[in-house]
Amino acid sequence: MTRESRRKTDVLVLGAGIVGVSVALHLQKRGRSVTLIDRKAPGEETSYGNAGLIERASVIPYGFPRELPKLLRYALNRSADARFHWSFLPRILPWLGRFWLESSAGRLRQAALDMLPLIENSVTEHDALIREAGAADLVRRRGWIEAYRNEAAYARAQRDARALDEFGLRYDLLDDRGLRGKEPHLSGAFSGAVHWLDPATVTDPGRLVKEYAALFMRKGGLFLQAEVTGVAQARGGWSLDAGDDRLDAREIVVALGPWSDLVFSRFGYAIPMAVKRGYHVHFQPLPGAVLHRTVVDVERGYLLAPMARGIRLTTGIEFAHRDGAATPVQVGLTEPSAREIFPLGPRIDATPWMGARPCLPDMRPVIGPAPRHRGLWFAFGHNHHGLTLGPVTGRLLAEMMTGEPTFANPAPFAVTRFA
Numbered sequence: 001m002t003r004e005s006r007r008k009t010d011v012l013v014l015g016a017g018i019v020g021v022s023v024a025l026h027l028q029k030r031g032r033s034v035t036l037i038d039r040k041a042p043g044e045e046t047s048y049g050n051a052g053l054i055e056r057a058s059v060i061p062y063g064f065p066r067e068l069p070k071l072l073r074y075a076l077n078r079s080a081d082a083r084f085h086w087s088f089l090p091r092i093l094p095w096l097g098r099f100w101l102e103s104s105a106g107r108l109r110q111a112a113l114d115m116l117p118l119i120e121n122s123v124t125e126h127d128a129l130i131r132e133a134g135a136a137d138l139v140r141r142r143g144w145i146e147a148y149r150n151e152a153a154y155a156r157a158q159r160d161a162r163a164l165d166e167f168g169l170r171y172d173l174l175d176d177r178g179l180r181g182k183e184p185h186l187s188g189a190f191s192g193a194v195h196w197l198d199p200a201t202v203t204d205p206g207r208l209v210k211e212y213a214a215l216f217m218r219k220g221g222l223f224l225q226a227e228v229t230g231v232a233q234a235r236g237g238w239s240l241d242a243g244d245d246r247l248d249a250r251e252i253v254v255a256l257g258p259w260s261d262l263v264f265s266r267f268g269y270a271i272p273m274a275v276k277r278g279y280h281v282h283f284q285p286l287p288g289a290v291l292h293r294t295v296v297d298v299e300r301g302y303l304l305a306p307m308a309r310g311i312r313l314t315t316g317i318e319f320a321h322r323d324g325a326a327t328p329v330q331v332g333l334t335e336p337s338a339r340e341i342f343p344l345g346p347r348i349d350a351t352p353w354m355g356a357r358p359c360l361p362d363m364r365p366v367i368g369p370a371p372r373h374r375g376l377w378f379a380f381g382h383n384h385h386g387l388t389l390g391p392v393t394g395r396l397l398a399e400m401m402t403g404e405p406t407f408a409n410p411a412p413f414a415v416t417r418f419a
């Protein structure tokens with residue numbers, strides 16, 4: 001790529017995770033010349049290490065729990081599914097307070113309705129890119145399983161699933177026999193399970209992002225591997241310091257996931273983004289053992305996903321500083337439970353991977369223009385569902401940027417809700 005060709009770029013997209021790559025593809029589809037920039041190769045951060053669910057069934061965002069026993073366990077920092085660094089607690093408390101307020105039944109329902117068009121189109125928008133990218137081998141169509149050890153918890157889960165019938169989700173309720181019919185190598189630890197049928201799963205999310213990025217490049221898009229250090233308004237557009245280069249464009253999109261504050265703080269946007277850290281580690285299955293679908297062991301707070309690399313155990317939430325040292329306590333807490341339910345062999349990874357889910361307290365991402373800076377656009381904060389929502393975000397933002405009618409109402413995602 002020559003300096004000259006860079007100068008002609010219409011749009012600079014910062015961040016080549018699932019969100020940035022999807023934005024780049026959708027802008028390109030609409031005739032924009034796009035340069036995509038990341039300090040690593042595409043899909044090597046949060047979008048690499050997730051659980052691989054294209055979560056069409058998550059119509060209700062993950063709110064702050066309100067059941068007293070759960071709250072007590074959380075408060076005592078005794079839960080495997082959500083933990084915090086004591087020293088970080090004073091910093092995160094105001095955010096948690098806001099998250100709590102946003103998690104009332106009424107507000108959660110409004111969040112669900114706002115997010116619905118994105119969730120409903122999540123699999124179909126991925127499918128369009130998967131077809132074009134030739135990445136069908138990375139995707140499975142078997143849904144995922146939410147398994148319960150305790151009868152009462154399973155009864156509640158059945159009621160909760162039925163309460164979602166208005167959203168038209170497809171699911172099977174499985175007793176122990178039904179569950180073992182689908183997953184013969186799971187132990188008998190479970191009373192029952194909900195098998196969500198609509199979601200797709202990805203066996204290597206990082207590679208999926210790389211395939212999407214390869215499609216973008218095949219179609220003439222430019223990818224530059226460089227650290228973004230400075231962003232500035234210049235000559236009616238934007239200029240960017242990335243490594244040794246200076247790039248110019250009319251417009252710029254911030255899709256830096258948990259690092260998006262690098263730009264939004266610099267331009268004075270007080271967006272309450274926090275991170276929920278999470279870990280994964282891979283295991284070899286013992287010879288002959290097969291896990292066909294992703295299984296969540298709900299009461300024990302972890303998930304097992306059959307991935308290309310092995311069986312991936314992912315953990316729940318850790319509230320800690322984004323850049324603080326890894327403390328994979330939750331991996332240690334959940335591994336014995338995972339070994340109890342499935343014949344796991346040795347760990348494949350020497351050390352657990354750690355990532356940071358970029359989260360807003362109202363459980364909606366920020367998608368849209370920065371109101372005080374013409375040509376600056378935001379696409380970040382996808383919480384637990386960034387892999388799911390990457391392509392729909394790309395489409396929505398590209399439609400907004402090119403003045404097309406939008407497939408979903410973008411108002412709930414406007415950054416002005418925090419201003």
Ligand SMILES: Cc1cc2nc3c(=O)[nH]c(=O)nc-3n(C[C@H](O)[C@H](O)[C@H](O)COP(=O)(O)OP(=O)(O)OC[C@H]3O[C@@H](n4cnc5c(N)ncnc54)[C@H](O)[C@@H]3O)c2cc1C
Pocket residue numbers: 014015016017018019020037038039040042043044045046047048049050051052053054055226227228229255256257258259262276277278279280314315355356357358380381382383384385386387388389
């Ligand atoms: C344990 C775990 C499990 C999860 N499971 C799921 C799941 O099953 N389904 C789901 O939908 N979501 C899941 N998520 C959430 C999902 O992974 C994220 O929401 C999503 O990956 C965010 O994508 P992104 O593109 O915004 O960020 P990222 O993938 O982090 O991309 C941001 C990019 O910005 C780049 N960058 C940062 N700073 C700079 C800089 N200064 N210069 C240049 N480049 C820079 C980084 O290198 C990175 O590539 C999970 C997350 C975790 C942690």
